[in-house]
Amino acid sequence: xxxxxxxxxxxxxxxxxxxxxxxxxxxxxxxxxxxxxxxxxxxxxxxxxxxxxxxxxxxxxxxxxxxxxxxxxxxxxxxxxxxxxxxxxxxxxxxxxxxxxxxxxxxxxxxxxxxxxxxxxxxxxxxxxxxxxxxxxxxxxxxxxxxxxxxxxxxxxxxxxxxxxxxxxxxxxxxxxxxxxxxxxxxxxxxxxxxxxxxxxxxxxxxxxxxxxxxxxxxxxxxxxxxxxxxxxxxxxxxxxxxxxxxxxxxxxxxxxxxxxxxxxxxxxxxxxxxxxxxxxxxxxxxxxxxxxxxxxxxxxxxxxxxxxxxxxxxxxxxxxxxxxxxxxxxxxxxxxxxxxxxxxxxxxxxxxxxxxxxxxxxxxxxxxxxxxxxxxxx
Amino acid sequence: xxxxxxxxxxxxxxxxxxxxxxxxxxxxxxxxxxxxxxxxxxxxxxxxxxxxxxxxxxxxxxxxxxxxxxxxxxxxxxxxxxxxxxxxxxxxxxxxxxxxxxxxxxxxxxxxxxxxxxxxxxxxxxxxxxxxxxxxxxxxxxxxxxxxxxxxxxxxxxxxxxxxxxxxxxxxxxxxxxxxxxxxxxxxxxxxxxxxxxxxxxxxxxxxxxxxxxxxxxxxxxxxxxxxxxxxxxxxxxxxxxxxxxxxxxxxxxxxxxxxxxxxxxxxxxxxxxxxxxxxxxxxxxxxxxxxxxxxxxxxxxxxxxxxxxxxxxxxxxxxxxxxxxxxxxx
Amino acid sequence: xxxxxxxxxxxxxxxxxxxxxxxxxxxxxxxxxxxxxxxxxxxxxxxxxxxxxxxxxxxxxxxxxxxxxxxxxxxxxxxxxxxxxxxxxxxxxxxxxxxxxxxxxxxxxxxxxxxxxxxxxxxxxxxxxxxxxxxxxxxxxxxxxxxxxxxxxxxxxxxxxxxxxxxxxxxxxxxxxxxxxxxxxxxxxxxxxxxxxxxxxxxxxxxxxxxxxxxxxxxxxxxxxxxxxxxxxxxxxxxxxxxxxxxxxxxxxxxxxxx
Numbered sequence: 004x005x006x007x008x009x010x011x012x013x014x015x016x017x018x019x020x021x022x023x024x025x026x027x028x029x030x031x032x033x034x035x036x037x038x039x040x041x042x043x044x045x046x047x048x049x050x051x052x053x054x055x056x057x058x059x060x061x062x063x064x065x066x067x068x069x070x071x072x073x074x075x076x077x078x079x080x081x082x083x084x085x086x087x088x089x090x091x092x093x094x095x096x097x098x099x100x101x102x103x104x105x106x107x108x109x110x111x112x113x114x115x116x117x118x119x120x121x122x123x124x125x126x127x128x129x130x131x132x133x134x135x136x137x138x139x140x141x142x143x144x145x146x147x148x149x150x151x152x153x154x155x156x157x158x159x160x161x162x163x164x165x166x167x168x169x170x171x172x173x174x175x176x177x178x179x180x181x182x183x184x185x186x187x188x189x190x191x192x193x194x195x196x197x198x199x200x201x202x203x204x205x206x207x208x209x210x211x212x213x214x215x216x217x218x219x220x221x222x223x224x225x226x227x228x229x230x231x232x233x234x235x236x237x238x239x240x241x242x243x244x245x246x247x248x249x250x251x252x253x254x255x256x257x258x259x260x261x262x263x264x265x266x267x268x269x270x271x272x273x274x275x276x277x278x279x280x281x282x283x284x285x286x287x288x289x290x291x292x293x294x295x296x297x298x299x300x301x302x303x304x305x306x307x308x309x310x311x312x313x314x315x316x317x318x319x320x321x322x323x324x325x326x327x328x329x330x331x332x333x334x335x336x337x338x339x340x341x342x343x344x345x346x347x348x349x350x351x352x353x354x355x356x357x358x359x360x361x362x363x364x365x366x367x368x369x370x371x372x373x374x375x376x377x378x379x380x381x382x
Numbered sequence: 383x384x385x386x387x388x389x390x391x392x393x394x395x396x397x398x399x400x401x402x403x404x405x406x407x408x409x410x411x412x413x414x415x416x417x418x419x420x421x422x423x424x425x426x427x428x429x430x431x432x433x434x435x436x437x438x439x440x441x442x443x444x445x446x447x448x449x450x451x452x453x454x455x456x457x458x459x460x461x462x463x464x465x466x467x468x469x470x471x472x473x474x475x476x477x478x479x480x481x482x483x484x485x486x487x488x489x490x491x492x493x494x495x496x497x498x499x500x501x502x503x504x505x506x507x508x509x510x511x512x513x514x515x516x517x518x519x520x521x522x523x524x525x526x527x528x529x530x531x532x533x534x535x536x537x538x539x540x541x542x543x544x545x546x547x548x549x550x551x552x553x554x555x556x557x558x559x560x561x562x563x564x565x566x567x568x569x570x571x572x573x574x575x576x577x578x579x580x581x582x583x584x585x586x587x588x589x590x591x592x593x594x595x596x597x598x599x600x601x602x603x604x605x606x607x608x609x610x611x612x613x614x615x616x617x618x619x620x621x622x623x624x625x626x627x628x629x630x631x632x633x634x635x636x637x638x639x640x641x642x643x644x645x646x647x648x649x650x651x652x653x654x655x656x657x658x659x660x661x662x663x664x665x666x667x668x669x670x671x672x673x674x675x676x677x678x679x680x681x682x683x684x685x686x687x688x689x690x691x692x693x694x695x696x697x698x699x700x701x702x703x704x705x706x707x708x709x710x711x712x713x
Numbered sequence: 714x715x716x717x718x719x720x721x722x723x724x725x726x727x728x729x730x731x732x733x734x735x736x737x738x739x740x741x742x743x744x745x746x747x748x749x750x751x752x753x754x755x756x757x758x759x760x761x762x763x764x765x766x767x768x769x770x771x772x773x774x775x776x777x778x779x780x781x782x783x784x785x786x787x788x789x790x791x792x793x794x795x796x797x798x799x800x801x802x803x804x805x806x807x808x809x810x811x812x813x814x815x816x817x818x819x820x821x822x823x824x825x826x827x828x829x830x831x832x833x834x835x836x837x838x839x840x841x842x843x844x845x846x847x848x849x850x851x852x853x854x855x856x857x858x859x860x861x862x863x864x865x866x867x868x869x870x871x872x873x874x875x876x877x878x879x880x881x882x883x884x885x886x887x888x889x890x891x892x893x894x895x896x897x898x899x900x901x902x903x904x905x906x907x908x909x910x911x912x913x914x915x916x917x918x919x920x921x922x923x924x925x926x927x928x929x930x931x932x933x934x935x936x937x938x939x940x941x942x943x944x945x946x947x948x949x950x951x952x953x954x955x956x957x958x959x960x961x962x963x964x965x966x967x968x969x970x971x972x
Binding site for chain 2: 726729806807808811831833834836838839841842843846847852854855867871872873874875876877878879880881882892932934935936937938939941947948949950951952953954956959960961962963965966967971
């Protein structure tokens, strides 16, 4: 048992912190306010290898591991929830499934561009009538010669419009139910692919969230990801990995809000002394810190298990469930500690609280995480 | 090296475009005291082209003699030519002490000379004294101004030091003083041509530099924006002072880098220093703590700036400064 | 093109605080960083690597933990890193330090040697020029810009009142200002590679140098004493409304005959 980070991870943490503080934090309030996708940040993330952290060097990645990846999302989320989810969706939901389920040719074709950040990735599973019940897919893919023809739509797609490569889940054979679902690598340039209306959101407002529409979209048949009929399993495994990313985002938001609160309570004076001197403050801070640290242990453990090629589905679900709840609780308390100021956009905790809510919802709601955990418990 | 062969105090007089820099007179001032303590002579070294006529004035300010190397190779400063001339003088004259201004020239030239003649050099000294055994005690700040260290050079000669400009006192000019002026010729080697000056650019002369101001109104992170610096300018105007800034304010782009006070900026010692919204990081304090009277206004009562302030006001600069301007106008 | 960059690991002096009671330095928890001027020198070298495929070697003299600074330099993109470490080097002043570094550089191929203008802990600015003298190289210090042109470099050299544009034939030594550029961050892949590489360690036995010229014994200057500046008498502190505060300030300025 070893709870200390490797030297390599300590150095990466330093890199992420410097990058986050100098390149990400200064933009966080602005992109939230303007609901603007920070394309300039994406280019910088690419330059420093942050868009290909767990992708091996032979495919143009940084050649690091999932702990390093989780730490990156965490450090980014400490200052900007939007930037964190851009990295998470790109990495966990697009580059990694190609690495894990792709053919050698698919890996050679897509990974170098994705891992180096020349291209951005996204993932499409959710549909208007297939949310938590992901099996109710209505998007269809019908083989026609050398192409699959996709029809239907996806909603709430992170990075949409800015991504170049999408992993899309569609029904290839409705009669087979879950076993009739397949996964495809779809390029934004393909005919019949269209980005629909942009969602106006409560939080992570700089992140691009839109609908995707497929109208006789022609996808070359070699872009089938994994075997035909394996799409549902690919989607679920991809989401297992994605949950590590979102759990890291939640963890970062909690830590960021806690850091802000510690600073503020030391500065803010009421009744003649810093509010950090009051026992209620101290007890609350202690509890926020403890929960955040517990979330970190769950997140790092899930990432470690993925690195060790162990089964980590339940642990990822636990990490996401817990970290998201902690993020919501800690950011809410952070706003409370900031009082009236906390409710204004003068302080970042207001944004952090809005950003935190989504971590309880996307890539499987908290209820879905409980289903996963319970299923593993009761099998 | 027999260190008893070395005697006399030598100071380097830096000259650019025919003008001898202020630090040269400061070195003559301090060198004079040291030479008197040691009962030795004070020699000024003047290097340049067509500068023989500047030598007399160095005597008026306190030198006993001046060694001049007047050569076209010395027209514009380059390390190698100046080093060759300087090293020849040291080898011929065997001085006990050599002082050089810690300017961007002195701090380039000094180490090159010291490495060539293999003696010690102490950088950027703020105090020079003579010790009990007639050794030169060279005191300098280190560690970002957090510690002072007194350095000696016991076994090699000359004892060399670069000296921070603005710290030593110059003497009053005395035109009745007379002394020896020695014109020395140097045979330069080809090495002086290894660095070629292709262009010399002078920056626009700015308004009074912050190091020369007697009243400074200085703004930090608490000022909040570039626009807010205007109110500091108004305060400075009402006191006939100058605006300066902390590194945080300069980094934020609210003030020009030439206005930066601190270890990495300019060291200032005005009669009054008014710190507005400056927390007082140690590297800032290092650059202003010798100010005669320090007033600090900051809303954080625990800001370290209050530790060096003679008068500390806990409050909001945005409210106090406009009131203060009004109050000054009533006087 | 071969470039040697001399770096120093230093405590981040902006984070150092004085103990207000004892007047001593609080060094605990002060992070170690690559000296800022040196980091800009490394960035200048890496720019030349990007453009001309230069080979960049970073060199430092220090205790074993100075490896962290070298590792960071590798993670930024340096090709090779050498740590000079030996008890015999300890206690060196600038002359002994420059003698040691110059001896190490003599073991290497170089067209350009880069050092930071000065270190934020020692603030001497002397080691770079002294290395140049030991290697008989032309030197340019206070460099804010650099352009390579065939076997020359065009350099912008800063002065208090302006700047010079200089042309210097390689090989030469420059000392760089932190204003010169904005150093890149480490990259994730760079960190991974930095841990795959070995940091070369040289001791006194790996360089050709007169042992008398090293460390404390080889240092012509000695520290006689060091001290903190002590604490000033506490001033007066008031929490007052703007009007009262202004009146008090004006009163004090009058007392000081400023107004």
